[in-house]
Amino acid sequence: MSAETLFAHWIAPARRRRFADTLALALPLVLALAVLGWRWGGLIAALLVATVSLAVALAVARQRMARFDRPWLIRSLDTTRPELEDSSALLFADEAPASPLQSLQRSRIAARLDQGAPQDLAPAWSSRLLLLSSLLAVALIAAAMLWPRAGEGPPTLAPSSEGMPAKPGVPRLVAQNLRIIPPAYTGLPVRDSGSLDARVPQGSRLEWTLRFDPQASAPKLLMLGNQPIALRPDGANWIASRAADAAFLYRVDPAAGRGPTPPLHRVDAIADASPQVKALTDSLTMVKPGQRSWSPAFTATDDYGVAASARLRVTLAIGEGENVTFSEREIPVSGSGPARDRRFTPRLDFSTFGFAAGGDMVVQLIVRDNRAPNPQEVRGPSLILRWLSPKAPESSGLTGMVNTTLPAYFRSQRQIIIDIEKLLKEKRGLAPDRYLARSASIGGDQQILRGRYSQFLGGENEDAPDLPTADGEAHSDGDGHDHGGPPVSTPNVFGEKEDVLAEFGHPHDESPASSLDPETRVVLKQAVDEMWQSERELKTGHPDTALPYAYKALRFIKEVQQATRIFLSRVGPELPPIDATRRMTGKREGLASRQLEITPIEQQDGPAAAAWRALGDGPDAIRGPINLAPLDGWVRTNATRLPDALALSGAIDAVRQDPGCTACRAKLRALLWGAMERPSGHLARRRPADAAGARYLDRIGAAQ
Incomplete structure (x- = not known):
């Protein structure tokens, strides 16, 4: 060994x-x-x-x-x-x-x-x-x-902060504690508060522990607008409990109304907020060569936590034109990270879903929070993965057939918006000259895109938007229209309308310009006008101001996209037939009045307006006690739309307890003014005509 x-x-x-x-x-x-x-x-x-x-x-x-x-x-x-x-x-x-x-x-x-x-x-x-x-x-x-933890065992009472004066033989509150037991799903610990005012999660359990001197006989918690809660003895203390399902006002009454009125206390019940889902991947992604899977990224946040598992809704659109097939399915996905900020990055294999070229894959994350027993469910934004078809789009030049060239241009405005938002996020890290150069570069892209859309309007929107009347000044060189070059050298045929118009007129019926129906043309013109505004702000170094115009242009473009077919318009308008037998007869049978009826607006603030006038100094003012019962009912009815219904109820109670209190009346009147509905706007007077408008009116007068 x-x-x-x-x-x-x-x-x-x-x-x-x-x-x-x-x-x-x-x-x-x-x-x-x-x-x-x-x-x-x-x-x-x-x-x-x-x-x-x-x-x-x-x-x-x-x-x-x-x-x-x-x-x-x-x-x-x-x-x-x-x-x-x-x-x-x-x-x-x-x-x-x-x-x-x-x-x-x-x-x-x-x-x-x-x-x-x-x-x-x-x-x-x-x-x-x-x-x-x-x-x-x-x-x-x-x-x-x-050893007792916070919120366990007998609480430690804090001195009362009500400041009530001591009177012989009249009990008053001398020590207090409010124990707050949040719902289990929040994960918050039980806590004790020395104040009787609190902000608690909705559904919390509230436990009051109070002590009076001298000892009270039948103290109560007076709930404003609800039934009182009786306190029960516990040794030298008095206790009560209640669930905070909604916000409320209350006061501690130890002497059953024998002493001065105690102050009001407020408990606000904070509702559980819905989860927030944010996409970390671009809203539109193109499939790259050789790509066989896709991993969209989402983040879900919540005030008390998001469930570890979620659902991903996957919608496939396979095909082109009218031969598009749709399929939808939901798959479970798991998140990572802390409960209040989870990240979901599922991996989607193309072969598993049958995703192929010429199709779109749209995914949407559906998450739930941890609220019990009814969790809140929220759907996140949709993300699109597009796999372009290898085939080139076919076009036809036949009159009356579907124009397939126009939709190809309807895919770039969103990218301009993405570039603007990216530039705004990176503004702090860029030098001023670099920031201005990038803004001008995006403005150049906007100009190119505007020029493409202007082709379908005959080139009429290459410059600033026209006047609403679309008349302005007479046509001239450099006005933004495509007047064409000099007359062609080919011999003209006498009487042919095409040759006469080409030599002396201003044609606006080129093939792209005439491929729109009138309604689509109007919407597209509005989109081009908004693009011009966006381009102007971008080239002057104001991308933040250009962003609203870019969004408006995108919205108008989406309206044009709703028309999946855009036909060449070659027919005139169809007007209703005129009844010649009624002409020059003076008969007015069957003619209805064109005057619109004026419907009065129903105001729901009658009690509030009456109380506001009674609390003021006008002729309807009431110096003494005011009947506030109708106002109480109005507050309960409109509690959901009022900015702070509890504060208004507390002000009403203060005026009711002391009608002569000037400060209380002024506070209630101010709260009523902010709670009442604003009157609807009236018709504004038309602005005076500017130079172009005056010239327009002068020409109308001269024509008459």
Whole structure:
């Protein structure tokens, strides 16, 4: 047996004993620390504390075990085994004996070594330390279980802040505590508040602990507009509880109306907000060559947490033209990250969904929050993955057939909007000249796109938008119209309308310009006008001002896109027939009045307006007590639309308690003014005509 093998054989029992002894000493303390973490931080804190404590214990055990090395073994054998004659070092030496005498001595003690066992060298168990460690762990666990956490056990009362004067024999509030127990799904801890006003999650449980001096007989919590809540005795204190399903006002009445009126307290119930889903991927993505999967990215946030699992709605549109087939399916997806900010990045294989060239894949994430028992469900924005067809679009020049050239241009305005928004996000990190250059570059793209759309309007919108009347000044060179070049040299045929118009007229019926029906032409003209406004702001270095115009242009373009077919218009208008028998007769039978009836607007603020006038200084003012019952009913009816119904109810109660309080009346009147509906706007007077308008009116007068 080699020296290394012999050493490992004799040292192993001692090391195992010391490793086990160290863990035995540490485990009770690890358990106690885990209980402490669970008591004050919950299950996650307990697992974290236990993991860290156990890792430290293992490191200490390995360090203590490493102390049993070769010198310790030699020293222990020489001390406990006299028959080895202090020569055990020869047995565990790595080198061979240097002399025959050492070899002889090594052979002699090797035979004597087997008379003992390696277990004889193992250290004894630390019995006393084990007992002390166990007792300490038991004490820590008992203290952690018996020590009250925040919101557990009897609360600590805070001095009352109502400031009520003391009267002999009349109880008054002297100490108070409001315990707030949020719903379990929020994950919020129970907390105690020394104030009787609070903002709590909707659905929380409220527990009041109050103390009066002198002792009260039948105190109550007077709920404004609801039934009072009776307090029940608990030793020297009085307690009550209620669920905060909605906001409310209340006051503590210890003496059943015998003393001064206590102040109002307010509890606001904060509703659980709906999850917010945001797309981290561009709204439109093109399939790249060789791409076989897609991983759209979403982030979902919520005030109390988003469910770990969600659903992804996948819609496929395969085909072109009228041969488009749609399919829809939902797949489960899992999120990563903390509960309040989860990230969803599903991987979608094209082969699994049957996605091929010439189709669109639209995905939408559907998430839920952790609210119980009715979780809120929200659908996120839609993301589009487009796989362009390898075939080139076919076009036809036949009159009356579908024009397939126009829709090809309806795909670039969104990219301009994306470029503008990206530039605005990067504004802080760009130098002013760089920022202006990029804005002008986007403006150049907007100009090119505007020129493309103007082709379908005969080039009439190459410059600033026309006047609403579309007359303006007479045609001239440089007015933005395409008047064409000089007359062609080919001989004209007498009487042909095309040749006469080409030589002397202003043609506006080129093939692209005449391919729109009148309604589509009007909408497209509005889009081009908005593009011109966007281009102007971009080239002057104001992309933030250009963004609204770009969005308006996109909206008009989308309206044009709704018409999947755009036909060439070659027919005149169809006017209704004229009844010639009624001409010059003066008969008016069957003619209806064109005057529109004026329908009065029904105002729902009658009680509020009456109370506002009564609280003022006008002829309808009331100096004494005011009947506020109709106003109370009006507030309850319109509570959902009022900016702060509770504040208004509190002001009404203050005026009712003290009708002569000038400050209370002024506050209620101010709140009523902000709560009443605003009157609808009246017709504005027409602005005076400018130079172009005056010239237009002058020409109309001259024509008459």
